[in-house]
Amino acid sequence: MTLPQLFFLYFAVSMTGLSLLVVTRRNPVHSVLWMLVLFLHIAALYLFLNAEFLAAIQIIVYAGAILVLFLFVIMLLNLRREETERMFQDQWPVGAGIGVVLAVFFVVIVGKIAVLAPLGEYSIDAVQAEGHIMSIGKVLYTKFLLPFEIASLILLVAIIGAVVLAKKRI
Amino acid sequence: MPGTYIPTNYLPVAIIMVFAALVGLGAVVAGILVRPRRPYLQKLIAYESGNPPVGEPRYRFSVKFYIIAMLFVVFDVEAVFLYPWAVAYDKLGIFGFVEMMLFIFILLIGYIYVWKKGAFVWE
Numbered sequence: 001m002t003l004p005q006l007f008f009l010y011f012a013v014s015m016t017g018l019s020l021l022v023v024t025r026r027n028p029v030h031s032v033l034w035m036l037v038l039f040l041h042i043a044a045l046y047l048f049l050n051a052e053f054l055a056a057i058q059i060i061v062y063a064g065a066i067l068v069l070f071l072f073v074i075m076l077l078n079l080r081r082e083e084t085e086r087m088f089q090d091q092w093p094v095g096a097g098i099g100v101v102l103a104v105f106f107v108v109i110v111g112k113i114a115v116l117a118p119l120g121e122y123s124i125d126a127v128q129a130e131g132h133i134m135s136i137g138k139v140l141y142t143k144f145l146l147p148f149e150i151a152s153l154i155l156l157v158a159i160i161g162a163v164v165l166a167k168k169r170i
Numbered sequence: 171m172p173g174t175y176i177p178t179n180y181l182p183v184a185i186i187m188v189f190a191a192l193v194g195l196g197a198v199v200a201g202i203l204v205r206p207r208r209p210y211l212q213k214l215i216a217y218e219s220g221n222p223p224v225g226e227p228r229y230r231f232s233v234k235f236y237i238i239a240m241l242f243v244v245f246d247v248e249a250v251f252l253y254p255w256a257v258a259y260d261k262l263g264i265f266g267f268v269e270m271m272l273f274i275f276i277l278l279i280g281y282i283y284v285w286k287k288g289a290f291v292w293e
Contacts, residue, residue: 004176040187047177057250065243072239075231124175137258141266149269151251152276155244159280162240163289166233 004048011045026083028074032067039063050124052132237289248277 001009018038025031039062046055127135140148216223255262255270284290 004174007176044184047180048175050175050177052177053254061243061246061250065239065246069236069239069243072231072235076233076236078230080226131257133254133257134261137254138261141255141258141262141269145269148251149273149276152248152273155247156276156280158244159241159277159284162237162244163284163287166237166240167287167289 007048008045011041011048015041015045024087026087028079028083029071032070032074035070036063036067039067050127053136234292241284241289244277244280248274 015038018034018041021034022031022038025034039058043055043058043063046052046058122135218224251273252270255266259266
């Protein structure tokens with residue numbers, strides 16, 4: 001096993017473990033804190049995919065802003081009663097069993113893949129020679145212009161939705 | 171594809187992350203190992219500047235905080251979109267300028283809407 005594969009193994013295993021910690025904590029604030037560690041690991045995984053910009057965004061937007069949103073929602077709901085109740089339904093072993101079966105299928109199918117897609121225009125060397133942000137900027141604002149402008153509409157919907165939901169008198 | 175590339179220039183970042191985690195965990199672990207442990211009631215109750223503690227530490231927060239957090243997320247994402255645009259500005263020319271103005275204009279509509287509805291006013 002090569003060194004990059006060892007790194008990937010660490011991140012894959014720890015991300016799975018952290019996700020389990022997030023869903024099994026009784027205190028929701030603890031869940032959010034584990035999620036912070038999970039987001040940092042995801043950012044590191046992006047680095048290993050030669051996506052520096054995405055790693056930075058993962059930390060700025062997800063660990064910075066979305067996590068605050070999660071924390072506020074937990075504070076709004078004030079889950080005192082839920083913390084003392086049973087955490088899982090009785091059916092959880094069935095769900096876990098189906099999950100394991102699907103995981104086995106996934107591993108078998110992915111293991112069978114012999115033909116990989118040919119490398120595209122943006123190889124690791126090409127991206128690093130030009131700079132990550134420059135190569136994203138050149139593609140995002142020309143080839144993916146429509147998705148970019150649609151993103152602004154989605155953000156507009158989010159703004160209006162938040163105000164309509166949370167404002168006492170509109 | 172995972173498992174083929176190592177971002178070597180991020181090694182200092184990895185080192186400082188590990189170091190920070192070790193300092194944080196080390197302080198807690200050293201405290202557990204070193205300190206004497208003699209708990210009694212007065213020591214364990216919450217400290218509220220000398221007064222007996224009143225109520226619970228966690229209560230329901232106002233939904234007003236949610237609007238602020240949501241607006242923060244939205245304008246954070248907008249700033250993220252501005253960054254690659256600024257870097258690639260020379261390559262994009264006037265076309266890039268116009269499309270970003272359109273992007274900002276659409277979000278400005280939302281900003282004006284929020285302002286008119288008084289979401290920034292703490293009522």
